[in-house]
Amino acid sequence: MSYLPHVPGEIRSMLDTVGVEAISELFDCIPPDLRLGRELRLPPALSEPELTAHLRELASKSGTDVLSFLGAGCYDHFIPAAVDAIASRGEFLTAYTPYQPEASQGSLQTFFEYQTLMCQLTGCEVSNTSMYDGASAAAEAVLMGLNINGRKRAAIDEGLHPEYRSVLQTYVRHQGMELRTVRHANGCVDGGSLKEALSEEVGTLVVQSPDFFGTVHDLRALADAARAAGTLLIAVVDPISLGLLRRPGEEGADIVVGEGQALGIPMSFGGPGFGFLATRMEHVHRMPGRLVGEATDRRGKRGYVLTLQAREQHIRRGRATSNICTNHGLSAIRAAVYLSVMGPEGLRQVAELCLAKAHYAADRLSQLPGVSLRFGDAPFFKEFAIDLRGVSGRELRARLLKRGIDPGLDLGRFDPLFENSLLVAVTERRTREEIDRLVEAVRREVSP
C-alpha cells in the first residue's frame, strides 16, 4: 500500500523547481559511508485486504471467550457507545497538541471540561490534562512533592500496586531520594509503622485506596497524620470507586493521582489508558503536564488556551517541572465523554453494582471449604484477595483456565508470601450467573 500522491510528471517538475536531477541528489548531504546501501529487510508490503486479513488472524489468537475476573489495575468496565463515536472522530484523533488555540478550540474546551470533571470526581481544585498512566502519574507526584517541600524521603504504603512501586523506584533513582515502606497489618495500614515512617522528615506519603489488594483505607485519618508531620499525602485512587467513596481531595489528600483506564477505555493489554493528576491551586506552579485555562479573545469571547506553560520543558528546558510533552489527550477525551454520559447517578450506579457484585462473589467464595478472605473484615470495593487451602493460586488459575474461567491474578507472582492467594476483581459487567459459575468451578477444584 502507498499513501504517496505524486505521479511521475509531478516529481519531474518538482525536481526541476528544486534544481536537481533526481531525488537521490537530495540525500547528498548524507556521507556515502553512512548510508545503508541496501533495502531494509522487512516482510513484503501488504495490500489493505491482505493487511486486514493478517491482523484479524492475529487478533483471533487472542482469546476473548474466557470468563475473566482479572483486574489488578486494568479493568473490564462497560464502555458506552458514545465514547467510541466521539473519540474516533478524525477532528480529535488526528489533531496535534492544541498549540494554536484559534484552530484547536475543540480539544481545548474538551480538556477544560475534563479538568473540571476530574476535579468534581476527586474533590481537588486543579487537574492537568493527563499523564501516561497511573504509575507514572504517581511517580511524577512524588517528584512534585519533592519540588514543593524539598524533603528527600518518600513513604510508600505497602498496598501500592507493585508495578507502581517499581515505576516509582525507576523515576526517583537519580533524584537522591530515599523510599520507606509503611507496613500493613491484616490488610490495614499499621499505625506503628506509619508513625515511625512519618517521624523521619518524610516529604510525601503515597497511599493507594482501594489498594492493590482491593482494600479501602481511611484517607482522612492518613491525611491528618501526614499533615501533622508536614508530609504531603499522595492518594492513588480508582476513579470508578469515587462514585461511592469519599472524595480524596476533600478528605485532605494533597495530590490525587490514578489510572483512568476504567473511564471508558478498553483494556488493550494494559495500554493506552491515561494517568490523572490533581491537586490544590497553591501547588499549581509545581504541577507536571499540560494545563488548559479560560481566556478571552480580542472580541471579548470566552475560549480556552494552554496556560502556565512556563512550567514546561519547551519553555524551561532543563529546569522544567517534568519532561512530559505528549500526554494521553485522546484518552482524556474518552474520560470526559464517559463521565458526561454516566453523570452523578450513573457513576454511583456503576460503583454500587461493583460493590454489590464483588461482595456477593466474596461471600460465596469464602463460604466454600478451603477458601477464605485474605484480609477478613477489611473493607473493599470491587476487588478482594482470597486464600486457598491445599492449592496454589497459580495452580488453581491453570485448572480453571481449562474450564474457560480466569479466576483472577495469581498474587504469588509478586510475592511468594501470597503463593496461595488470588486477587479477584468483579466489575459491573459480571453477572450473577457468571459469578456463580466461578464459585462452582472453584468449589470443584479446591479440596475441602
Next chain:
Amino acid sequence: MREPLIFEMGRAGRRAWSLPECDVPVPSDRQLLPPALREEMLPPLPEATLRDLVGHFTRLSQKNFCVDTHFYPLGSCTMKFNPKVNDVAASLAGFTEAHPYAPERASGLLEILASLGEMLCEITGMDAASLQPAAGAHGELTGLLAVQAYHALNGGRRKFALVPDSAHGTNPASCTLAGLDVRAVKSGRDGLVDMKSFRKELSRDVAVMMITNPNTLGLFEKDVREISRALHDFGALLYMDGANLNAIMGVARPGDFGVDVMHLNLHKTFATPHGAGGPGAGPVTVKNVLAPFLPTPVVRRDASGRAFLDADRPHSIGKMRTFYGNMGVLVRAYAYIRSLGAKGLREAAEHAVLNANYLLKKLAGRFPVPHGERCMHEFVATGEPLLKHGVRTLDVAKRLIDFGVHPPTIYFPLIVKEALMVEPTETESKETLDRFANICLRIAEEAEKTPEVLKTAPNTTEFSRFDEVAAARNPRLTWKPPVP
C-alpha cells in the same frame, strides 16, 4: 456559535446512561462499606441526555484543525496522513479486550510486539528494543536511564550530558530527570553541531550526548560518526532523538552511523494519530551493550520462535510504566510498516524530503532559510524580513489560519530568529504544497501593503487572538457553578 460547557447544559434528573438492575442479593443486615468511607452526596457531575452530549462533543470536534481536514505542516511533528485501516486494526476485539495479566491468551499481540521490535531494530540498525515508553520524552528518559545504568556497571557514574542548543526542550528536561547535568553544545554557522564547541566539552565526566539527526533545522549532522567515535574514546555514549527519523527511513540507519541508543516517535514517523496530544509511543532501540538495561519485561522469542514476556532481567532499569506499552499505538505502527514494506518506507522518506525541498525553494524568496539551500524532511525559515513592517512570525502563523492552514511550528528552534519550522510530510500533494506556497507569498505581500490584516489575524475564525498573558496571570482552570 458559542458552544456552552457541558456543565452549562442539561438539567438535574436528565440521564444518558443505561445499566442493568443489580442481579445479586444485597445483604440487608450489614453495610458493605463503613459509613466513614462512603460519600452520601452524589459526585457533582453534569446531567445531560445522550442526544445533547453527543451533539456537544461533535460540535466541539468541529472547532479543531486536524490532519483529516487541513494541511498541518507542523515542523518536528510529522503530521502525515493517518491511515484508517490502522485504526480499524487497533480496534479489533482480540486486541482491545486482552488483559495484561493474561499474556497466555494474547499470543497474537505478543507476536505483533516481537515483530514490531524486530522491524524497528532493522529500520534503526540497532540490536534490541523496548516498546514500553508511552511518548518520545518517556523514551528519552528510558534511554538515558539505561545509559546511567551502563556507566554504573562500567567504571562508575558520570555527571554530564551534552545537548546541542538546537535540541527539543524535552532533551534537557529528560537529562535532569535522569540525574545528568546538561552542557549545551553550540551550533555552528552551518546549523550543525560545532565540532570545536563539542570537543571542548568532552571529558571522562560526560555520560552521553543527545543528538537529533536530521537535526531540528532539518539538516543531516554529517559529522555524526566522528562525534560517536570521539564520545566512545572517552567512554561516553551517543543518544539519538528519533523525532526526525521520517527523513532517513531506509536510506541511513542510526545504528550504522554510531548511535548507541535512540527513541522513535511512532506517532510521527509511523503514522499513528496524535490524538490531540497522545497517546503516542516512544519505543527505544539500543545496541547490544545497552540491551541488558532495557525496562522489564521485554518481549523475546523462545527457541521455537514463539514470543513471550521476559521479566528475568537483573540489570534492567526497572519499569517505566505499568504493563507493556500503548498497544493501540503499537498495533497501528505495526500495520503501517507491514503496509509499506521496505520500499514503501524508503519512498516515504524520499518524498518527505522532496516535498520539503520543493516548499523551501518556493518560499525562500520571501521567507529566507538561514541554514542552507537544501533541507531534509523539514526546514526552518525566518520571518525576520517582515519585522520592518511591524509584522512578526506569530502574525504570519495566525494569518495562515484564515486560509485554512494549520501554522507551522513557530519560534523553535531557538537559534533561528522569528523561526517558522515547516514539515509538509510525504502524504501531501503538489496542489496542496502549491496552495500553501501561494498563501505564504500572499501573506508576505500583505505584510508590506496591509500589515494590519496580519496584526488582527485570524479574522475569519470563530475566535480571534486570545490574551494568553491575562489567562496565565489569573488562571481559571476549572468551571465553577455560578453563585446563586
